[in-house]
Amino acid sequence: MTIEAVGGREIALVDVLDRLLAEGVVLYSELTLAIADVDLVHLSLRTLITSITGEEQR
């Protein structure tokens, strides 16, 4: 089950994150992650989004 089956390219990080973060990487600057099933971490994704942007623009 790989992307090559259809697209023939490496999987884009943003597509993986769309799925692994479930809330969408793009429009949400705050994301809640479940840690240890009960505790919650409120994570600022602003830095992350900026990094992705810079990365892909090169």
Add this chain to the structure above:
Amino acid sequence: VRGVDDAPIRLRPYGGLVAVTSAMPQEAAEEAAVRARLERLESVEAMARAHHLVVDAVARCSVVIPFRLATIHHDNQRLLDMLRRRHAEFDATLNRLTGRVEIGVKGYANGATAPAEAVDCGTDNPGRDYLRMRRQQRDRRERAAQDAIDASERIDAALAAVAVDHRRHQPQPVHLRDDDAENVLNAAYLVETAGLQDFLAQVRQHSADALGVRVEITGPWAPYSFTDLESGDRP
């Protein structure tokens, strides 16, 4: 296949389910450490790709509920408690996902639109001509953007009708692409593995018919977008 930080995979069976885990040092699992990691793109990417490779490997030989990135259980007992508590829910979800895969479909506006009505240019008033030209350019852009949205909605509706289930992700930002094409559709469809080729043929057919939108397919993925369990604390 290895886990996050190249740690070996450990299987934790419980009542017909198997949790696929890898261990990490206690100090790396503290909230501050996790938070720090998630703020650096390189470490997020390494973690996300390692996570994805494990999910993908399991999906090849079985049916899987992908957990979200950085889901940490502080010890084995808490993991087993979670499996016990949510056993029925996981079981139902796994049954629903068996024999099915996820296909990603993204649509990008390509600027194409139907030709405008005949343009009457060249009067004796250059200022007015200029303003009219600018207005026509703007109208054409707006029409192209609306055409792309309309076309992608039609594609989504057609594919949703033949898929087992469907979800919309947030559009990806325009600056992630070299060509500045706007992402007007970022959808996921759950399809029967046996019907995968038919579904892909449908995607291609509807894309070929669509004006103003260029379609990209990703996957097959493990059913990441279709695990939605009842409670707010998703896996």
